[in-house]
Amino acid sequence: MKTVKLSSERLGVSNKQPSGKIKMSARDVKVFYGESEALHGIDMDIYENEVIAFIGPSGCGKSTFLRCLNRMNDTIDVAKVTGQVLLDEQDIYDPSLDVVQLRARVGMVFQKPNPFPKSIYENIAYGPRLHGLVETRREMDEVVESSLRRAGLWEEVKDRLDAPGTGLSGGQQQRLCIARAIAVSPEVILMDEPCSALDPIATSIIEELIDELKGSYTLVIVTHNMQQAARVSDKTAFFHLGNLIELNKTDEIFTNPQDKKTEDYITGRFG
Amino acid sequence: MKISTVNPQDKTALAQQRDLMQQRVAQSLAKRHAKEKRFKLTGQLAVGTALAFVAILFISIFSKGLPAFWQATLTLDIYFDPDIILIDEKPVQAAGESDATFQERYQAWQMDLAFINFNGLILNALAEVIPEAAAHPRDAMRLVTSGERIALRNLVEEDPSIIGSRKRLNLLADANVDVWIKGNIDRDLADSRQQLSARTRGWVDQLVEQGVIKNRFSTALFMNADSRSSLASAGLAGAFMGSLMMMLIVMFLAVPLGVASAIYLEEFAPKNKLTDLIEVNINNLAAVPSIVFGLLGASVFILWFKLPLSAPVVGGLVLSLMTLPTVIIATRSTLKAIPPSIRSAALGIGASKVQSVFHHVLPLAIPGILTGSILGIAQALGETAPLLLIGMSSFVASVPSSPFDQSTALPVQIYLWQGNELRNFFEARTSAAIIVLLTMMISLNALAIWLRRHFENRW
Numbered sequence: 109m110k111t112v113k114l115s116s117e118r119l120g121v122s123n124k125q126p127s128g129k130i131k132m133s134a135r136d137v138k139v140f141y142g143e144s145e146a147l148h149g150i151d152m153d154i155y156e157n158e159v160i161a162f163i164g165p166s167g168c169g170k171s172t173f174l175r176c177l178n179r180m181n182d183t184i185d186v187a188k189v190t191g192q193v194l195l196d197e198q199d200i201y202d203p204s205l206d207v208v209q210l211r212a213r214v215g216m217v218f219q220k221p222n223p224f225p226k227s228i229y230e231n232i233a234y235g236p237r238l239h240g241l242v243e244t245r246r247e248m249d250e251v252v253e254s255s256l257r258r259a260g261l262w263e264e265v266k267d268r269l270d271a272p273g274t275g276l277s278g279g280q281q282q283r284l285c286i287a288r289a290i291a292v293s294p295e296v297i298l299m300d301e302p303c304s305a306l307d308p309i310a311t312s313i314i315e316e317l318i319d320e321l322k323g324s325y326t327l328v329i330v331t332h333n334m335q336q337a338a339r340v341s342d343k344t345a346f347f348h349l350g351n352l353i354e355l356n357k358t359d360e361i362f363t364n365p366q367d368k369k370t371e372d373y374i375t376g377r378f379g
Numbered sequence: 380m381k382i383s384t385v386n387p388q389d390k391t392a393l394a395q396q397r398d399l400m401q402q403r404v405a406q407s408l409a410k411r412h413a414k415e416k417r418f419k420l421t422g423q424l425a426v427g428t429a430l431a432f433v434a435i436l437f438i439s440i441f442s443k444g445l446p447a448f449w450q451a452t453l454t455l456d457i458y459f460d461p462d463i464i465l466i467d468e469k470p471v472q473a474a475g476e477s478d479a480t481f482q483e484r485y486q487a488w489q490m491d492l493a494f495i496n497f498n499g500l501i502l503n504a505l506a507e508v509i510p511e512a513a514a515h516p517r518d519a520m521r522l523v524t525s526g527e528r529i530a531l532r533n534l535v536e537e538d539p540s541i542i543g544s545r546k547r548l549n550l551l552a553d554a555n556v557d558v559w560i561k562g563n564i565d566r567d568l569a570d571s572r573q574q575l576s577a578r579t580r581g582w583v584d585q586l587v588e589q590g591v592i593k594n595r596f597s598t599a600l601f602m603n604a605d606s607r608s609s610l611a612s613a614g615l616a617g618a619f620m621g622s623l624m625m626m627l628i629v630m631f632l633a634v635p636l637g638v639a640s641a642i643y644l645e646e647f648a649p650k651n652k653l654t655d656l657i658e659v660n661i662n663n664l665a666a667v668p669s670i671v672f673g674l675l676g677a678s679v680f681i682l683w684f685k686l687p688l689s690a691p692v693v694g695g696l697v698l699s700l701m702t703l704p705t706v707i708i709a710t711r712s713t714l715k716a717i718p719p720s721i722r723s724a725a726l727g728i729g730a731s732k733v734q735s736v737f738h739h740v741l742p743l744a745i746p747g748i749l750t751g752s753i754l755g756i757a758q759a760l761g762e763t764a765p766l767l768l769i770g771m772s773s774f775v776a777s778v779p780s781s782p783f784d785q786s787t788a789l790p791v792q793i794y795l796w797q798g799n800e801l802r803n804f805f806e807a808r809t810s811a812a813i814i815v816l817l818t819m820m821i822s823l824n825a826l827a828i829w830l831r832r833h834f835e836n837r838w
Contacts, residue, residue, distance in 0.1 A: 183726060185650050208729050216727035222720035224739060234738070235728040288728060 131156040131296060131326045132177060132214075137191035139172050139181060146172050148350045149191065154296075159318065159327040161337035161358065164347035165373065170330045173347070174298050177328065178214040179207050195296070212239050215289035219301040221281030223273035223288070228265050231273040231284055232256065235292040251291055259287035260317050279310025286317060296326040304332060315340050334374055338362050346370045440817070444810025450597035450611065451552035451560050453523060453586065455504040457531065459542045463499045466491050469539045492536055497528035501550065508591050509582050518579045522586070524551045526609030551599055552592060554610040554804040556583050560592065563803040574803075600811060604778045605792065610801055615812055617778045621691045621771070621786030622760060622819075628695025628782065629702055629759050634752045636699075637706025644707070645714040646736045665704035672701045673765030681769060688770035692782040697769060698759040705758065709751020713744045746834040753827035757820050763790040789816045 132154040139147040147169045154160055162170035172181070179200060181187040193200050200210050212235075223231050232252040235241075242248045252269070256262040261283045265276070273284050282302055289297055299318075303311040311333075318340045321327060331337050337344050338358060345355040346367070354361065354370045365371040372378055385396045470488050472481040498520060505512040505519050512519035527550045534541055555574040558564050560583065570577055586592040603614030648654045676697035680686045686693050717740050725735035766772065772791050779786035787795065793812045799805040 178727070180723070180727065183722070208731050210729075211727060212729035216723075218720060218723055218727065220720055222718075222724040224721065224724060225743060234725075234730075238728070238730055238734065285724070288724075292729060 129156040130154070131196065133194045134173075134176070135192040135194075137173065137176055137189065137193060139169070139176060140188040140190075141184075142186045146350055147176075150352050152345065152352060152355060154326060154328060156326055157323055158342045159322050159329065159340055160343045160345060161341035162328070162330045162345050162347060163332075163334055163337050163373070164353075165378065166332075167349075168347040169350040170345075170347040171300055173352075174300055174328060174330050177296070177298055178211050178216055180216065182207065212292050213294055214296040214298060215292065215294035217282070217285050217289055217297065217299040217302050220305050221278055221285055223276070223281050223284050225272060225274050227270045228256075228273045228276070228284060229269040231288050232291045235288060239292055241292065255287040255291040256284075258290050258321070259283045260313065260320070261287055277310070279306050279313055282306060282310070282314060283317065286314075286321075290321075290325075294325065296328065297321070299327065299329045301330050301332060303336065311336070334362075346373060348373070440810050440813050443807055444812075444814045446561060447807035447811035448597055448600065449594040450599065451557040451592055452549045452595040453552055453592050454547065454549050455501070455591070456507065456545050457500050457504050457548050458545045459535065460500060460503065461543050463497075463503075464495055464535060464542050466495065466535075466539070466542075469536075489536065492532060495532070495535075497531040500531055501528065508586065508589065511578075512582070515578060518576050518582070521553055521575055521579045522556060522582065524553045524609045524611035526603075526606060526612035527551060529609075549595060551597075551609075551611045552583075554801055556592070557611060558801075558803040559583055560587060560594070561807075563807070574801075600808075604776050605774060605787065605795070606776055607774060610799075610804060613796075613808065615789065615792060615815055617775055618787045618789045618792035618812075619815070620778050621694070621775075622789040624691035624779065624782045624786070625695040625698055625788060626756055626760055628692065629699050629756055630752075632695070633699035633702040633706055633755065633759075637703045637755075638710050638748055638752070640703075641707045641710030641714065642736065642741070645711045646740065647732065661704050661707050665708055668764075669701055669762050670764040670768065672697050673768030675700065676765060676769050687783055687785070689773050689775065689785040689787070690783050691771075691779060691786050691788075693769045694766050694771055694786075694788060695782065697765045698762060701762065701765065702755040702759045705755040706752050709755065710744070710748050713747030713751065714740060716747070717743050746831040749830045749834070750827045753823055753830070757823040757827075760819060760823070761790055761816065763788075763794055766791050767794075789819070 130153045134150050134152045137147060137150045138145060150169075150173055152173075162174060164170045175181045176189055176193055177200075179189075181189055189201065195210070195213065198205065200214075224234065226234075229252055232255050233248050236248065236251050242251055253262060253266075256265065261280060264280060265271070265284075273281065276284060282305075286297075286299075286302075303314050306314065315336060318327060318329065322340075322342075329337075329341065341358045343355065344358045344361040346353045346361065346365075346369070348369055354365060354367045356366070361370065362374060365374060385392045387393065467488060470481065470484045472478075501523050502512065502516055502519055505522065509519070530550070531548075534546075552560075553575075555564075556579075559566075559575060559580060564574065573580065575583070583592065599612045600614045601619075602616055603612050604617030606613040644654060644657065676693055680693045680696055681688060686696075721739050721743065722735050725739045726732070730738065766788055771787050772795065773785070773787070774795065775785045775787050777784075789812065793809055793816065796805045796809040796812060799808075
């Protein structure tokens, strides 16, 4: 199969981020589920404080690659990851690195809103308590409030912090999950199709939220919705059949795709 | 007319065609409805039949067993006659006396007490209500169950100052008196086939009329251990305590072990050939006949570990082994049912595997684990076969005070009583024991349901 492998040099040239610092980089990342190879060697650089969207048809490996970035693939018994993933030039697959610490730095928001079946307050407080980030109840209250504020949920839930998080609407639950991820002050937030289970209004609220978070966090978003990628991301990566076909600035990808497959996909000819 | 042969241009034919199809749908609809109705009816019939059988079971047990909770009792004025109770003062430990010498003196006193004719006291009291009783002591003593003289002796031993006083006491009537009053024996049978002599029977009827014999609530059933010499005082206390001790052992052994194994196997163990083998074997163990566990217990715990025969500790261990697979399987299936998104959420925020299990998965699994464990315990409570093989079916006339004492268990007591020769009396007693066992079972199940409801609210 003919694929276009993008060298890191080329990606570096095309990047015009203010900081320009590489936050995460992947080199020749392959993922095997048992015998079958799901990702065929991905090279990618993710720059600090940029929003990067992964698009591609179902089964193209975009979620699999996303899960390599905080080692969530470790939880799947049959999954095996090879290659190198660096976070601030540190290999995250290094045995000496504690995966707990990694996941505190690289947070994750899942496809289906998955708040803990506990109170709204406890949902947010769990992470900071786990990592010992706060010492007093007042500090905790502050963390909870600021996280909920950043996620744009504070006004809606401030009077019922003791209510179960599972009692919120789908969109609110997803914002609660984002607030939960923010509460441990991660550097990178991975979002795996965060809006696929939400209605258009809730989706637009989440998209606004992503816009708000832009600049403070490095955001990686997997999405099926190309308009969403176009709306929220600085850069877009197109995956197909386990390969990274094209990675470029979002404007470029959508107006002037370099690869035929990318063009076919974004114009709706397949996928 | 066939459906496919119509010309689509032919409007009338098309209309006819449509009518025909409608008819066919209507026909098939009637058939489908009839089929559904039949299926529904069969289901209702099955449920109805099952309920009817349950009703028959309960009606039969309760109609037989409930009367046994009230037992024929004589209310007599017992005079603790100092002329009959000829005994020294109850020994008191003197200052400076060693325990051993005091024990010796006390035992000698007890021995003297044992030789006193307490039946004489009962006979005298009976003679006050039936004047002829004194002349026919043999017939008279058939009125009161033989265990009651022990009760009188215990009263004296406890408080010797009672000697010389009169006391109104409720004494259990003999089992045969109870049978006669409740009509559990044919009153028209010839004397040779009656359990009581004609004279005694006459007295019983007379005393019932006088109000001396009444059916009173039987505390003996709950307070006494089994008895063969004084059948009317046979009770469930020994069996109940035996069962209770075994259940405690199961609760504190099988439940934590089972839950811990299930958590490890489900959440932490690597999935490989070895764990597959373990899983298959656990499932197989759940299907092993319970009597096999009894054999295992007999050979391992009794012959090898030299634990005592007929002891609740062995019964508890055997029942724990039997309950383990049930608890493990129930816990694993509960853990499997916890949505993986909860685990991902915890891991994604930086919880370790252990933290994600103990902070999030386990609290959600608690209702299921509790239900599974309690049902396992209830199953163990009703188990009889393995206990027969470790000697718990032997007759034990005392209430066990430790798990190493000899004891029997509730289901085994039911088995023993239903085999008793005095069927007229023990049929009701057995049903009463079944009611006690069923009550315990239903309470356990109700507890399981309540706990599930209680913890489920947290979702």
